[in-house]
Amino acid sequence: MPWTAVSLSLSCLALAFAPETWLSLLEYDRGEIARGQWWRLWSAHLAHFSTAHAAANAVTFLALGALAERQAGTRDFVRMLALGAPIIGIGLWIASPELATYRGLSALAWSAATLAFLAHWPMPAYQSLGALALGALVLAKLVMDAASGAAGSAFLPDGVRPEAGAHLLGVLATLGIGLCQRSLHGSARGQTASPR
Amino acid sequence: MNRTALLLLLVAALLLGGCASAFPRREVRQSASVVDYLYPRAESPPQAEQGIVTLRPPVRVGIAFVPSPPRAGGLPEPEKARLLDRLKASFQQHDFIGRIDVIPSAYLQPQGGFANLQQTARMFDVDVVALVSHDQVRFNDSNSLAVLYWTIVGAYIIHGDEYDVHTLVDVSVFDVASRRLLFRAPGSSQVKGSASLANYGERTRAAQAEGYSKAVEQVIPRLESELGNFKARVRTDTGLRVENRAGYRGGGSADGIALVLALAATLAIPALRRGR
Numbered sequence: 517m518p519w520t521a522v523s524l525s526l527s528c529l530a531l532a533f534a535p536e537t538w539l540s541l542l543e544y545d546r547g548e549i550a551r552g553q554w555w556r557l558w559s560a561h562l563a564h565f566s567t568a569h570a571a572a573n574a575v576t577f578l579a580l581g582a583l584a585e586r587q588a589g590t591r592d593f594v595r596m597l598a599l600g601a602p603i604i605g606i607g608l609w610i611a612s613p614e615l616a617t618y619r620g621l622s623a624l625a626w627s628a629a630t631l632a633f634l635a636h637w638p639m640p641a642y643q644s645l646g647a648l649a650l651g652a653l654v655l656a657k658l659v660m661d662a663a664s665g666a667a668g669s670a671f672l673p674d675g676v677r678p679e680a681g682a683h684l685l686g687v688l689a690t691l692g693i694g695l696c697q698r699s700l701h702g703s704a705r706g707q708t709a710s711p712r
Numbered sequence: 713m714n715r716t717a718l719l720l721l722l723v724a725a726l727l728l729g730g731c732a733s734a735f736p737r738r739e740v741r742q743s744a745s746v747v748d749y750l751y752p753r754a755e756s757p758p759q760a761e762q763g764i765v766t767l768r769p770p771v772r773v774g775i776a777f778v779p780s781p782p783r784a785g786g787l788p789e790p791e792k793a794r795l796l797d798r799l800k801a802s803f804q805q806h807d808f809i810g811r812i813d814v815i816p817s818a819y820l821q822p823q824g825g826f827a828n829l830q831q832t833a834r835m836f837d838v839d840v841v842a843l844v845s846h847d848q849v850r851f852n853d854s855n856s857l858a859v860l861y862w863t864i865v866g867a868y869i870i871h872g873d874e875y876d877v878h879t880l881v882d883v884s885v886f887d888v889a890s891r892r893l894l895f896r897a898p899g900s901s902q903v904k905g906s907a908s909l910a911n912y913g914e915r916t917r918a919a920q921a922e923g924y925s926k927a928v929e930q931v932i933p934r935l936e937s938e939l940g941n942f943k944a945r946v947r948t949d950t951g952l953r954v955e956n957r958a959g960y961r962g963g964g965s966a967d968g969i970a971l972v973l974a975l976a977a978t979l980a981i982p983a984l985r986r987g988r
Contacts, residue, residue: 565963576966579974614956620964629973657969660947672963675810677769679962683970 520593521581521628525574528562528621532570539563544605544618557605558598563619565673572671573621577628584628587635592697593628600627600689607685618679623686626658630690658684738852742786742920744778746845746884752823763890767839767946768957770810773803773885774838778845779820786846791921792817795928799844799883802935808943813838826891833888840894842885848923850916851876861909871906875916878902879923881931892951895938899930 531539544560545553564570585593604623608615639647661680672678775796780786787795796814803809819832833841858872866872884896903923907915946952956962966974 561964565961569963569965572966572971573964576970576974580970608962612956612962614958614960615962616959618962618964622964622966622970625966625970625974629970654969654973661967671965672807674807675770676961676963677956678965678967680967682962682964683967 518582518585518590518593520590520597521578521585524562524581524597524621524624525578528564528570528574528577531562532564532567539619542619544608544615546609546616549605549609554602557602560605560618561601561621561624564621565619565676566671569620569671569673573625577621577625580625580628580632584632584635587632592635593631595697596627596631596690596693597624599693600624600686603689603692604682604685607689608679608682611681611685612679615679618682620679620682623682626683626686627690630687631694634690634694655684655687658687740850740852741848742780743847744780744786744845745847746778746843746882748781748823749778749820749843749845750826750829750886752825763892764951764953765887765890765892765894766953766955767808767887768955769808770957771808771840772810772838773812774815774833774836774841775799775803775812776815776820776832776841776843777817778843779817779822779824781822787921787924789817791924795924796844798928798932799842799935802932802939803842805936806939806943809939811838815841829886830888838888840885840887842883844881844883846879846881846924846927848877848879848920850920851878852916855906858909867909869908871908873909873912874904874906875912875919876902876904877916877919877923879920879927881924881927883931883935895942897931897934897938899927899932899934901926901930 531542542556542559542563544556549556564573581593584596588596601624604627605618608618633647633651636647638644658680662684777787777792777796793814793816800812800814803812813836815832815836815838819835821828829841829843833839853874853876854872855874857866857870860866860870861872878900879902880898880900882896882898885894886892887894901923903919903926905915905919946954
């Protein structure tokens with residue numbers, strides 16, 4: 517059972533019914549983060565703007581997270597969440613200086629999808645070409661959405677802009693973590709192999 | 713010519729003159745042109761604005777009727793407000809549009825130009841203004857039954873007068889800062905009918921209002937389609953740039969592709985479990 521994905525999805529749904537004062541303590545708030553409330557870089561992903569917003573993200577994360585946890589293992593999945601969440605927050609800080617507040621689990625859902633993709637790598641040659649092409653298409657769509665800023669969402673209430681850049685950051689964060697992990701893993705293997 | 717004959721001639725002339733003035737003019741026009749408003753007196757020929765349009769969603773929109781020149785007639789203000797409310801609903805369906813304000817005609821000066829438009833936009837705090845221009849012509853004709861008006865009773869029951877009302881309504885959406893026309897949506901209508909001399913004025917007023925209403929009905933679907941096209945154009949047109957408003961609220965929300973991936977993952981998990 518992918519407990520991490522299930523518990524995070526359920527937490528999001530439960531928090532959707534929490535009072536607004538609690539949610540405002542959890543959201544990404546640029547001003548408050550600057551004043552030292554660092555936990556918001558992690559907790560922002562659990563807070564949502566409405567129950568519809570929370571439900572759509574929780575269901576998506578549950579499916580993609582369960583697959584990633586099963587494929588990559590709970591340890592790698594938790595590591596991805598723990599490191600990916602603040603990387604997304606810091607990325608938003610740098611890339612979107614106008615963004616005052618942010619909430620949503622969807623960026624981590626994209627991180628989970630990327631982790632599930634990486635867990636299959638390397639693939640047999642005949643599969644890797646198709647997988648790379650599909651990955652490139654999805655990445656291009658995310659880059660286009662982030663660049664145009666024109667993507668819409670039926671789940672967000674009025675006055676809240678879809679932050680498509682967060683999805684791209686979620687993918688890039690996991691790719692970065694995966695590459696670092698593989699190079700560290702490779703160098704550790706190299707060190708243990710050299711004395712032989 | 714004796715005095716009695718002269719008196720009879722005068723009375724006849726007065727009576728005939730009175731009859732002639734009882735019939736309305738053959739053509740009555742009500743119009744308010746967006747070109748006359750934005751480029752008053754055509755001092756310099758309007759040139760295409762080349763600047764880049766920067767939109768900061770949710771875009772704040774103002775809707776207003778182009779002011780009519782003095783003594784040009786036109787729709788009463790409550791009727792204008794009712795039509796603008798119907799147009800407002802078309803804008804409300806799009807997520808990139810935020811607040812929408814109906815701007816009363818009193819805030820716009822006839823031939824005010826872009827200076828007046830920018831002043832009003834600042835006052836209402838809107839980024840984009842949809843200007844509704846109109847041109848309505850009413851043709852008045854008498855038919856052969858009009859001869860029965862001489863029976864006096866006929867003036868009340870015989871439909872001896874005909875009207876034909878042609879209306880054109882055009883919504884032009886301008887970016888106030890760059891002065892660029894973003895898109896436009898036209899609509900037209902024709903209302904025909906007849907009336908007796910006694911209720912001609914009342915009938916034609918109703919027909920004119922109906923003409924505006926029908927033209928606006930035609931504008932609404934076109935406006936919605938143009939708004940959709942404009943949203944698609946934002947992605948490709950290099951003259952349009954979308955920027956975020958300072959201090960905006962953002963949300964990470966599952967989109968179509970994420971949901972498809974989630975569905976594929978849901979289907980893949982049982983298959984993987986069986987494979988192990």
